[in-house]
Amino acid sequence: MRISELKLGDTIPASSFTLKPDKIKDYLEAVEESSGYFTQWSQGEIAPPIACASLAMASLFKNIEFPEGAVHLSQEITLHKPVKVGQTFFCHASVIRNQVRRDLRIMTMQLEISDEGGEEVLESKTGFILSEPGSKVS
């Protein structure tokens, strides 16, 4: 599915992912994490919330084709509950903004991430600018 095919109100097929220890280890090293809160990444240890957000986006967007030159414009994240290594999360996303201005499409996707008990752990709004040659002004 191309992202430009999505319309306001459309939802992306739900997905799930698990916060695996190797992913957390890679994350901690990649971001040079030094807060002292994530000294262990084994099952049950508290995990970095942005790692959870990143993996949620990856699981939702893996079936979405982004055009070359797509730009990540904005990001809102609200944290509701700590996340832990080894937990599985369920993600839903919908298009909450979809505007075309000249040759650019401005889209915002809202993501909601819940744990196995159905409690929301994190929500996010991701804004993109996509090239849309030949579009009309809306």
Next chain:
Amino acid sequence: MTLGERQIPLEQIVPDMSLSSLVRIPTQERIDLYARMSGDYNPIHVDANYARETPFGGTIAHGMLVLSYISEMMLSAFGSQWFSTGWFSIRFKSPAQSGKRVKVEGRVRSVERMNGQLKVVCNVACRDEAGDSIIVGEAGVTVDLTATNN
């Protein structure tokens, strides 16, 4: 005085206080690790030959990788309650170039005290070596002063 490393009791937070800043360098090795973690292998992040031909002139870090620096700054300043009450709202202004230093800064903008809680809002930013903005925005947290922070 700065907030971070628990230098100042949270109940003494006032507007205009700085958060302890961070300096990070998203090397290509770290960007590659982030790509492996996230599954985002967009060539602009991982392919130097491809990236050289773009307006960026070289590979750039994932936006979420740079955003994670802000999360760490807020976590260090406000403690574990960040995990259940934290939020950000940011805009990406320019890319973080591979191998270039990123400075992460924050400053308390407002503090609302009510019923043993502090609702804190901070201006946050990531800047490149020239001082230009990579990320700008705000982040906030609600701290329950009666809870035990770890």
